[in-house]
Amino acid sequence: MAYPANxxxxxxxxxxxxxxxxxxxxxxxxxxxxxGDVVFVELPKLGAKLEAGKSxxxxxxxxxxxxxxxxxxxxxxxANEELxxxxxxxxxxxxxxxxxxxVKLANAADVNSLxxxxxxxxxxxxxxxxxxA
Amino acid sequence: xxxxxxxxxxxxxxxxxxxLHRKLGAKMVNFGGWDMPVEYPSSGGLMAEHKAVRNGVxxxxxSHMGDIRIHTGKTSGGALAAVQHISMNDAxxxxxxxxxxxxxxxxxxxxxxxxxxxxxxxxDYLLVINAGTREKDIEWVRQNTAGYDGVVEDLSDAYTQxxxxxPHAAEVLQRLTDANLxxxxxxxxxxxxxxxxxxxxxxxxGYTGEDGFEIYIPSDAATSERVWNAVIEAGKEFGIVPCxxxxxxxxxxxxxxxxxxxxxxxxxxxxxxxLDRYCKMEKGDFIGRAALAKASSAxxxxxxxxxxxIERGIARDGYKVFDDAGEExxxxxxGSPSPTLRKNIALAxxxxxxxxxxxxxxxxxxxxxxxxxxxxxxxxxxxxxAAPQAVGTA
Numbered sequence: 001m002a003y004p005a006n007x008x009x010x011x012x013x014x015x016x017x018x019x020x021x022x023x024x025x026x027x028x029x030x031x032x033x034x035x036g037d038v039v040f041v042e043l044p045k046l047g048a049k050l051e052a053g054k055s056x057x058x059x060x061x062x063x064x065x066x067x068x069x070x071x072x073x074x075x076x077x078x079a080n081e082e083l084x085x086x087x088x089x090x091x092x093x094x095x096x097x098x099x100x101x102x103v104k105l106a107n108a109a110d111v112n113s114l115x116x117x118x119x120x121x122x123x124x125x126x127x128x129x130x131x132x133a
Numbered sequence: 134x135x136x137x138x139x140x141x142x143x144x145x146x147x148x149x150x151x152x153l154h155r156k157l158g159a160k161m162v163n164f165g166g167w168d169m170p171v172e173y174p175s176s177g178g179l180m181a182e183h184k185a186v187r188n189g190v191x192x193x194x195x196s197h198m199g200d201i202r203i204h205t206g207k208t209s210g211g212a213l214a215a216v217q218h219i220s221m222n223d224a225x226x227x228x229x230x231x232x233x234x235x236x237x238x239x240x241x242x243x244x245x246x247x248x249x250x251x252x253x254x255x256x257d258y259l260l261v262i263n264a265g266t267r268e269k270d271i272e273w274v275r276q277n278t279a280g281y282d283g284v285v286e287d288l289s290d291a292y293t294q295x296x297x298x299x300p301h302a303a304e305v306l307q308r309l310t311d312a313n314l315x316x317x318x319x320x321x322x323x324x325x326x327x328x329x330x331x332x333x334x335x336x337x338x339g340y341t342g343e344d345g346f347e348i349y350i351p352s353d354a355a356t357s358e359r360v361w362n363a364v365i366e367a368g369k370e371f372g373i374v375p376c377x378x379x380x381x382x383x384x385x386x387x388x389x390x391x392x393x394x395x396x397x398x399x400x401x402x403x404x405x406x407x408l409d410r411y412c413k414m415e416k417g418d419f420i421g422r423a424a425l426a427k428a429s430s431a432x433x434x435x436x437x438x439x440x441x442x443i444e445r446g447i448a449r450d451g452y453k454v455f456d457d458a459g460e461e462x463x464x465x466x467x468g469s470p471s472p473t474l475r476k477n478i479a480l481a482x483x484x485x486x487x488x489x490x491x492x493x494x495x496x497x498x499x500x501x502x503x504x505x506x507x508x509x510x511x512x513x514x515x516x517x518x519a520a521p522q523a524v525g526t527a
Contacts, residue, residue: 033174034160036160036180039447040447062470062472
């Protein structure tokens, strides 16, 4: 699956897409494939304040719980309610319908320090090599 | 799981099928010091593998399991006496070709490991043990049978063990063997030709709660891969898929089959675990018996129950259990979404006063406490039709 060029990416495998000061945040295709079948998603309430690098929720697959970390600071303005009923959207469309939350960023420029798609693709390719070593 | 982390720095052990799993693109994990497939994205992942076993057929590499043979020494009956001493079930009741579930106990009545005991011959037994406890078990068997006239052999590395599980398992395996599988009852076994290999042990056993077989073949990689591929080929029309430890865990949990360091351990006794139906106090002395006789009259402090979460959330291994008043009363030993039931299920130890079906408790899931209800177990029980059933065996 392609990693959209207009997104930014974290080392913890979240993506962030900033449009007009509002960031949409999700987990990457790599993250969902590592997790396996997603069965439960726990998201913050509207108005919750996120701190960069701090956990804001959990994604659970059948076999494990994984924390999700905020790519940047901000306030939660939206959460993907579809995921309560169909958490498998994270597996089938992680960069689209499987989005997690929308956040009003404290400082939109914060995301510029994150990886772009080329850097992220290189990063996960390296991870793949480590795993098979 | 502590067993998973302890071996992280050392070289992981590999089954003869390791290269094949990697070629198939399996996600590999460290399981008790073994590099094992947890799921195969090419099979559709854990959920798809689980469903294949419930509705069709799946194949598992379980070569990491250990095998200990105890056979007769100078006097006939020496092996039986040794097995009776270390195993809580009554091996004298086994016919040749029959197996049963049992456990090896510490003197305090807690678990060294659970085992399947097979009676191979007149005075000849095969104990199949867990991977994570292999060395400990073998040492335990050697030490505690030293005074008996039985010969202990560690055959763990001699076999590749494949589990073929699911309602279509018999049809698939029948295509590869001259043994008449329809005559093998649940927890019985035979020897027959498999994929041209003579005299292979074929047992109607498994760890999935489904009908199925476990076969034991020579452990060289070429033979192991040849048999694996033959099973896959024979199972194609039934949608056979390779299955990993992830599905093995959800399948066994639905069937309420114990996992070492979870439902059973060196600090949990036989009565607490609810496995006392496999413990034959009347058979004569065995390791753990005296402590259990005392424990049974003292009453239980905790017992294993099935839980189903009522509120949103998944109770997982190690999560704490609370009563209405907020008192901590127990702990979850295994918990997972159940792919078959589409509910979140768990096994937990609680005081007997909380064991009644319908009792409401809560489980601490991260910072929240979510309600859960005590439900009957096993969570899943297959319709008994595929295998002819054994009569009068436990």
